[in-house]
Amino acid sequence: MRALFIIQGEGRGHMTQALALSQILTEAGHEVTSMIIGTNKRREVPEYFKQKSDTKIHTVVSPNFFYDKGKKSINLWKTGLVNSLNIPQFLGQLRKINQIVKSERPDVIINFYDILAGMYFGIYKPKVKRICIAHQYLAEDRSFPFAEGSPLQKRCFLLTNKLTSLNTHKKIALSFRNIKPDSKTLTIAPPLLREEIFNLTPSKGDFILAYVVNPGYAYDLMEWHKQNKKIRLHCFWDNLDQKDEWSPWKNITFHHINDQKFLSFMKDCLGYVSTAGFESICEAMYLGKPVMMVPVENQYEQACNALDAVKASAGIASRQFVLDPFLKHLSTHTTESTDFKHWMGLNKTIILEALEEPIAPSRRPILNFTLTIPKLFFTHADN
Secondary structure: OEEEEEEOOOOOHHHHHHHHHHHHHHHOOOEEEEEEEEEOOOOOOOHHHHHHOOOEEEEEEOOOOOEOOOOOOEOHHHHHHHHHHOHHHHHHHHHHHHHHHHHHOOOEEEEEOOHHHHHHHHHHOOOOEEEEEEHHHHHHOOOOOOOOOOHHHHHHHHHHHHHHOOOOOEEEEEOOOOOOOOOOOEEEEOOOOOHHHHHOOOOOOOOEEEEEOOHHHHHHHHHHHHOOOOOOEEEEEOOOOOOOOEEEEOOEEEEEOOHHHHHHHHHHOOEEEEOOOOHHHHHHHHOOOOEEEOOOOOOHHHHHHHHHHHHOOOEEEOOOOOOHHHHHHHHHOOOOOHHHHHHHOOHHHHHHHHHHOOOOOOOOOOOOHHHHHHHHHHOOOOO
């Protein structure tokens, strides 16, 4: 089977999933012909991804988020407006994707939650197997915990799920927990984690590890640490304006993103503090590290992720980077990783079966492109 990947480049989780799946497919005798990554002015393809990928990498300009002035909260209106104005550019990128698909002639296209790929499936309807993979698709299962109090954000989250999976044959929802799906078009699978995590031997160090995507949250951590300078903190961030291993004062150090270095700190930390993404929370769970999650403001899926991870006994959720509740949690709670490791052990079997399953000729696409937006916004208002 020849597979082509299309990957959302916002954040690093989907790229990590793609690398993990590429290794699984290669070991099973399949081939990943190339990877197409959605980029923008703020996010380039990270070096670690280029180094670890042994296949061709193409980049396309894809829709992305815009943040407020404090670089913490997502500005929904600016995100919607700017991406709408860039639709002509995105349509040009679809032609580029189509040229790559025609050249590569894959048997399956796997979309890692990129809206441009969903648009490509919906408009071009490529005559190959089309699969979508993301934790976000777990929202289609009745077990998924939706955050309360944000009806517009919930609709935007569900709309993104629809737009990324237009005209697809199957969706694979990655999950913290072993759940039996209640839909025939949905496969629930364990997370796709990088191979290095399975070779680590965790130990209990004397520091807390933090990962903050947006610089605004790093400054919140510093404000808390000013009053708690005896606590050792190691933080990873994306801020190249400061040198690597920058330490504004004793016992707090900021590191540039480095995947091997991050895993080294992860295996030895007391606990892990982060926004409520998916992959790094799963890595912490696998290593038995308690977690505190602070969802990015106005990013509804992260609010749901935090609820889901708490439900899976990963740790606690908070609205701000104030670590006092986490320190109390660390003193009273020990994370057990046995159940999660057993779930992870089913990973390759479940995912390969889903990808290798033949698509029946009579199976209709899951979504109709023209009906997606009006149906989502004007029906099932209270779901």
